[in-house]
Amino acid sequence: MSYVDEVLASVNQKNAHEPEFLQAVTEVLESIRVVVDANEEKFRSVALLERLVEPDRIITFRVPWTDDKGKVHVQRGYRVQYNNAIGPYKGGLRFHPSVYQGILKFLGFEQIFKNALTTLPIGGGKGGSDFDPHGKSDAEVMRFCQAFMTELYKYVGADIDVPAGDIGVGGREVGFLFGQYKRITTSYEGMLTGKGLTFGGSLIRTQATGYGLLYHTEEILKLNGQKLDGAVCAVSGAGNVAIYAIEKAQQLGAKPVTCSDSSGWIYDPDGIDVALLKEVKEVKRARLTEYKAARPNAEYHEGKGVWSVKCDYAFPCATQNELTLDDAKTLKANGCKGVFEGANMPTTLEATKFLQDNGVLFTPGKASNAGGVATSALEMSQNSERLHWSAEEVDERLKNIMYGIADTISEAAEKYGMKGNYVAGANIAGFEKVAEAMLAQGVY
Numbered sequence: 212m213s214y215v216d217e218v219l220a221s222v223n224q225k226n227a228h229e230p231e232f233l234q235a236v237t238e239v240l241e242s243i244r245v246v247v248d249a250n251e252e253k254f255r256s257v258a259l260l261e262r263l264v265e266p267d268r269i270i271t272f273r274v275p276w277t278d279d280k281g282k283v284h285v286q287r288g289y290r291v292q293y294n295n296a297i298g299p300y301k302g303g304l305r306f307h308p309s310v311y312q313g314i315l316k317f318l319g320f321e322q323i324f325k326n327a328l329t330t331l332p333i334g335g336g337k338g339g340s341d342f343d344p345h346g347k348s349d350a351e352v353m354r355f356c357q358a359f360m361t362e363l364y365k366y367v368g369a370d371i372d373v374p375a376g377d378i379g380v381g382g383r384e385v386g387f388l389f390g391q392y393k394r395i396t397t398s399y400e401g402m403l404t405g406k407g408l409t410f411g412g413s414l415i416r417t418q419a420t421g422y423g424l425l426y427h428t429e430e431i432l433k434l435n436g437q438k439l440d441g442a443v444c445a446v447s448g449a450g451n452v453a454i455y456a457i458e459k460a461q462q463l464g465a466k467p468v469t470c471s472d473s474s475g476w477i478y479d480p481d482g483i484d485v486a487l488l489k490e491v492k493e494v495k496r497a498r499l500t501e502y503k504a505a506r507p508n509a510e511y512h513e514g515k516g517v518w519s520v521k522c523d524y525a526f527p528c529a530t531q532n533e534l535t536l537d538d539a540k541t542l543k544a545n546g547c548k549g550v551f552e553g554a555n556m557p558t559t560l561e562a563t564k565f566l567q568d569n570g571v572l573f574t575p576g577k578a579s580n581a582g583g584v585a586t587s588a589l590e591m592s593q594n595s596e597r598l599h600w601s602a603e604e605v606d607e608r609l610k611n612i613m614y615g616i617a618d619t620i621s622e623a624a625e626k627y628g629m630k631g632n633y634v635a636g637a638n639i640a641g642f643e644k645v646a647e648a649m650l651a652q653g654v655y
Contacts, residue, residue, distance in 0.1 A: 214251045215244045218260040229313030231531060234560060235320050236264055238575075242638035245627050257654055259646060266293045266319060267300075269312065272362040274340060276355040279348055288359050290338035292372055293319035296648035299370055300336030301326055301584060303377030306384065310339045317531075318377075318555055322584070324641030325577035328616045331588040336372055338363070344379050356387035364392050369400040369594070375587045376405040378450070378530075382417075386410075401594025404587035413590035414602040415609060416583075421455025422606070423582015423613045424526065424553045425463060430617035431574055431633070437548065439524070440464030445547075446483075447471045447517045448528035449492050449499060452553045452580065456526050458485045469517045471529060472499050476517045479509040521545040528553030536561040543569050552576035567632060578616050578637040585612045 212220075222236050240247075240260070247254055254260060270290040277283050289312060292300045302322040305315070315337045323335030340359060344352050367374060376385050385405045393399055406412035415422070425439070432438055444460050444467040446453050457467040466482045472492075477483070477499050484506060491501045503511035518525065518538040525547050527534045531554065539562035542550065549572035552558060556576060558566075566573045586609055593600055600608075616637075623643075624636030 213244075213248065214255050214260065215240050215247050218264060221261070222264050226313070226316075229316060231317040231556070232313045232320065235317040235556060238560060238563075238634065239320070239324065239638045239642070240264075242635040243642045246639055246642065254646075257650065259649060262649065262654075263294065263323075263645070264320070266291050266316065267295065268292050269316075270363075270366050271312070274342070274355065274358045274362065276351070276358045278351050286340050286342040286355070288338075288340045288362060289315050290363060290366055290372070290374075291315045291319040291336060292366070293335040293337070294323045294645065295334035296645050296652065297327060298332035298334045300372035301333035301375070301587065302335060302337040303339075303375045304380045304384075304388075305337070305339035305377040306342045306344050306379030307339070308341055308343045310341045315339060321555055321577050323645055324638060325581045326584055326588075327641040327644040328578055328619065328637060329581050329585040329588060329612055330615065331585060331612075333373075333584070333588050333591075336374075338374055339377065339380070342379075344384065349383065352384060353387045356384055357391040360388045360391035361395065364395050367392075367402055369402045369591070373401070373587075373591060374403055375584070381405075381451075382407055401591050404590045406590070411590070411594050413586060413593055413605055414600065415605040416586050416590060417451060418455040418458070419586035419609055420452045420553065420580050420583035421457070421528070422459045423585065423609055424452070424456050424528070424551060424579050425459040426582070426610045426613035427574065427579045427617050428524070428526075428549070428551045429463060430614045431551070431572060431621075432549065434617065434621055435572060435631075437572075442466070442523040443468060443521070444524050444526060445469045445517055445520050445522040446526045446528055446553075447476070447533060447557075448530075448554065449488065450528070452583075453526075453528040454485065454488055454492065456528055456553055457483050457488070460526075461485065465524075467526075468522070469520050470499070471515075471517050474498050475500070475511055475513040476515070477502055477509055477511055478520055479506060481508055518542055522547055524549045524551065526551055526553050527557035529557060530554055531556045532559050534558040534562050536565055538562060539565045539571075542566075543571055547571060549573070551579045553580050555580065563634065567634070572631075572633075574617075574620070574633040575637050577641065578620050578633065581616055582609055582613055585609060
């Protein structure tokens with residue numbers, strides 16, 4: 212049995228109850244098989260893969276908090292510190308009822324390679340809680356965040372582990388978390404990213420993942436003789452990533468015609484009205500039915516269906532495994548030429564394989580949605596230097612990083628005889644950087 216197969220068998224046995232984590236590990240190890248096979252003796256002798264797939268540590272803790280009526284609730288908090296071979300652990304905090312250890316392990320594992328692709332010195336981590344901020348008052352969210360950080364602060368720091376926001380953790384939550392860290396430690400340091408602009412945050416951070424996705428797409432299309440200008444795009448989601456992917460797509464000459472939330476989806480044949488979408492989602496925090504109410508020509512549909520719309524390019528920006536094999540077949544039948552992931556692992560393994568086998572351009576989230584963490588790392592740099600860069604400077608750095616990732620994964624795929632396989636290219640390029648650092652630092 213090959214080294215890759217041995218490790219996959221072990222991972223499946225030990226983590227059978229964590230399907231998202233198994234999916235992520237399987238995709239990566241299968242992609243890097245060609246590299247591992249060529250170095251099997253060296254990698255096996257130091258158990259490189261076994262160390263790569265096992266987190267450095269998982270911190271689990273209870274989070275008691277009191278609601279506005281005086282009732283005490285207890286949530287579960289986590290921080291998965293996965294790999295710090297190339298820099299301090301870096302990855303978001305997710306507050307959502309679906310959060311459990313397996314989701315965070317999958318996200319933290321993906322983060323290792325995503326962060327490596329940015330070329331910036333940051334390792335992989337992830338954290339969060341099964342707390343749901345929706346429907347909670349600001350005071351309730353504040354009390355929860357303070358209780359959460361009262362335990363988490365022991366394990367994080369500017370040169371140790373730098374969390375950020377994710378689903379359910381926006382500027383409000385980051386502010387409360389940072390305030391509690393500062394209160395407990397009496398230290399003012401860049402130990403969180405996504406902060407407000409008045410206390411160390413970076414311009415463009417809110418837009419970064421969506422903008423970065425489109426910069427990356429622009430470069431991939433250029434490498435393949437295609438362009439965004441004039442293209443019709445289908446986008447899922449209605450959070451930060453989707454909103455700013457839609458905004459940047461329009462700026463680059465494309466016409467996004469869909470968006471979605473957990474209740475339903477919008478098809479707007481005239482193109483999504485970004486200002487209205489921001490009003491509905493960022494200001495009112497309402498459902499997309501309010502978008503339809505303000506745009507008579509738009510269609511609102513309950514449930515799922517974004518990928519049934521005819522488009523040139525698709526951008527899944529909502530959540531993991533939202534784009535299935537049937538969706539992939541529909542996209543292909545409708546003439547879709549490329550799928551670019553804005554969320555973390557939003558495409559199933561079966562759908563990914565179908566798209567690749569049928570000539571549809573495809574880039575994985577660890578490459579195409581790396582703009583968010585890249586800009587978080589730029590925020591870390593600004594905090595360390597006690598500087599505040601202009602929006603133009605941050606945007607230019609982001610654009611260059613995302614163009615660079617597109618070029619890097621393209622070159623890595625071609626180097627190993629898999630031209631155009633950007634999943635393999637992303638995993639190989641990220642793995643080679645992390646593996647080299649791990650080998651240089653000895654067994655730990």
